[in-house]
Structures are given as structure tokens and as C-alpha cells.
Amino acid sequence: MTTDDGTVAGIGEFGLIRAVTENRRQPPSTLLGPGDDAALVASPDGRVVATTDMLVQGVHFRLDWSTPAQVGRKAVAVNLTDVAAMGAVPTGVLVGLGCPGETPTEVVTGLVDGMWAEAERAGAGLAGGDMVRADQIVVSITALGDLRGRTPVTRAGARRGDVVAVHGRLGWSAAGLAVLGRGFRSPVNVVNAHRFPEPDYTAGPAAAGAGATAMIDVSDGLLADLGHVARASGVGIDVRTDLLDMPRRLVEVGSALGADPLHWVLTGGEDHALAATFPSSGGLPEGWRRIGMVTANENAVTVNGEPYREAPGWEHWR
Ligand SMILES: Nc1ncnc2c1ncn2[C@@H]1O[C@H](COP(=O)(O)OP(=O)(O)O)[C@@H](O)[C@H]1O
Ligand SMILES: Cc1ncc(C[n+]2csc(CCOP(=O)(O)OP(=O)(O)O)c2C)c(N)n1
Ligand SMILES: [Mg+2]
Ligand SMILES: [Mg+2]
Numbered sequence: 001m002t003t004d005d006g007t008v009a010g011i012g013e014f015g016l017i018r019a020v021t022e023n024r025r026q027p028p029s030t031l032l033g034p035g036d037d038a039a040l041v042a043s044p045d046g047r048v049v050a051t052t053d054m055l056v057q058g059v060h061f062r063l064d065w066s067t068p069a070q071v072g073r074k075a076v077a078v079n080l081t082d083v084a085a086m087g088a089v090p091t092g093v094l095v096g097l098g099c100p101g102e103t104p105t106e107v108v109t110g111l112v113d114g115m116w117a118e119a120e121r122a123g124a125g126l127a128g129g130d131m132v133r134a135d136q137i138v139v140s141i142t143a144l145g146d147l148r149g150r151t152p153v154t155r156a157g158a159r160r161g162d163v164v165a166v167h168g169r170l171g172w173s174a175a176g177l178a179v180l181g182r183g184f185r186s187p188v189n190v191v192n193a194h195r196f197p198e199p200d201y202t203a204g205p206a207a208a209g210a211g212a213t214a215m216i217d218v219s220d221g222l223l224a225d226l227g228h229v230a231r232a233s234g235v236g237i238d239v240r241t242d243l244l245d246m247p248r249r250l251v252e253v254g255s256a257l258g259a260d261p262l263h264w265v266l267t268g269g270e271d272h273a274l275a276a277t278f279p280s281s282g283g284l285p286e287g288w289r290r291i292g293m294v295t296a297n298e299n300a301v302t303v304n305g306e307p308y309r310e311a312p313g314w315e316h317w318r
């Protein structure tokens, strides 16, 4: 729903991205980007996968819900899954940090400890950064990766007949957010899923090696992010709910809160699972589960063959 009233909220997050990216001529060194999970940039030394995502206090995290170290872990994880979603291996992380002067120093050192912990989990490190004064805590991460000579897996390669599959959890972070939003702090495994995802950074490169035709990380919501793949590839995607994992824990939390756990699985962001399409002729790599099919139903994402009636995921300013 676009109501172009001259404001950012009027055109929305994706209208705004279009407004700032269309009709820009990229130099030859921009091999890929913008428009995918990460860019691919050439240099005489080789190619670098590069991506950036910000976390803003009050929008992406609250320090009464998460520790600084948990926020730091999440900030790096959300970026490294964009690297993995191209089929690349993380190589380095740069950290931009803004905060008010009265911020306790240990909040900042806690954030950075969490960032280091997550970067190291992926085999990378914090190679640099920047610190500035700001009215609230803002974390801006740039992550770099290496394709090991492979072709990047973009959002644009899905073909009719491909299998749609995911790796990692769906719906848990949204359930945790709902729990925290109601003032609860348990079940702790659900709440922790919101505080920080624990992605397996080898799943993206493994999918690339197995011939994935398109890939994306699920940051905004499964249906919203599959929508990006469908539009970029000019195909349709049908998700089958009987193929989706519906953990007992999410069903329990859903009934306790009077919420629909399937809605969390279909539209909840921030789990940073990977979603990919694979040729139907081959098998799926380890840990990947089939959830649907690529169809000829151009640009449309459907659930059991029907349009989904609610918002497919998170959109800033909406
Ligand atoms: N200010 C910007 N300038 C150029 N490209 C942008 C800007 N903001 C977002 N993009 C690009 O738009 C695409 C979609 O962004 P986003 O939805 O945030 O991706 P992701 O969910 O993978 O982080 C990405 O390719 C990103 O690089
Ligand atoms: C305090 C708080 N309120 C709401 C949310 C929910 N939320 C914030 S951003 C987001 C989606 C992903 O964020 P975005 O900045 O769009 O990441 P990207 O798609 O660029 O990777 C969600 C579900 C949250 N994490 N914390
Ligand atoms: Mg992404
Ligand atoms: Mg982003």
C-alpha cells in the first residue's frame, strides 16, 4: 500500500530503496548490487562480498530485553547471514557505533564482546570500526565475505519447477518478541531466539555448492523474503504449510498469548534462516528442508495455492 505523500513513511522501506538506487550508473568494479543480500565488488586483488545492516535501539532491540552482548551477537549475525545468503564465507566485520555520552562504558564493551563472539563463531574478526555521539544506541555493521571462486547465488535465479527449501528456524524470534512485548521473560529458549539468532554459517556455502538457484536470508519474514526472490526471478512461489515445521513450543506460546503460531512461522522476521531454491532433479544438502515449489504464477507468493491475507513480514515505517 503506497500513499506517496512526500514522506519516507508514505513510500515505505522498499519504495525508498528504489528511489535511491534506480538510475544510478555503477562502475565496472560493482559486479553485483544493490538489490541482493550483499554486493560483490571487484578489485585487482580479487572479489569481495560486502553487506551492511544497522540495529537501532528501540527499533531493533531494547536493553531491558537483551544484554549488550546479546545485541552485539545479533548485530553481527544478521550481517553474516547476508554474506552466507550469497553462498559466501565470512571473512571480516567492521563496526560503526553511535551512543549518548551517558552510556555506561560497559554497555559498549559488552556490545563489542558479543560482536567478537559471533564473528569468531563464523571464523571472522572485527577488523575496524568507528564511534560517534548519537541520541540513542545505533550499531551499523559491514560484513565481508569470500565466494571461494564460486558464482554468487542471487535472488534472481529461481526457475519454475525448482524446490523451495529452508535451513534454520522460523517463527521463533517473532514468538520471543511477542513474549517480551507482553512483559514475560520465559520460555527462555523462545525469548533467546529473539535476543540472538544462532545461524549455521556453513549452510549458505553448502547450498551454493549443491547448485542452489536463488537464496535469501529470512530477516523480514518468510513470505516477504520469498517475495523478493519471486520478483527478482520473475516466478511465483507456493509455500505448503504441511511441509513447515510447527514446533510444539511455538504452539504452546501461541495458545498462551492468544496468537497464531503459523503466522509467526510465515511472517516473523529475525530468525535469519536461509531460504533457497534448488533444481528438482538433485537432492537437498544436509539440514535443508523442502517447504514449497517455484511456480509460473509470476511474482506471487502463495500459501497452499492461495494469497496470504495479512502483511507478509516486517517493513520499516509501516
Ligand atoms: N541506502 C541504500 N543505498 C543503496 N542500496 C541500498 C540502500 N538501502 C538498501 N539498499 C539495498 O537494497 C536491498 C534490500 O535491502 P534490505 O531489504 O535491507 O536487504 P537485506 O534484508 O538482505 O538486509 C539490498 O541490496 C541493499 O543493499
Ligand atoms: C524493540 C523491537 N521491536 C520490534 C522488533 C522487530 N523487528 C525490528 S526490525 C525487524 C525486521 C528486520 O529488520 P531490518 O532492519 O529490515 O533488517 P534487514 O531486512 O535489512 O536485514 C523486526 C521483525 C525488534 N527486533 N525489537
Ligand atoms: Mg538479507
Ligand atoms: Mg538490510
Ligand SMILES: [Mg+2]
Residues within 6 Å of the ligand: 053, 078, 079, 082, 219
Ligand atoms: Mg539483512
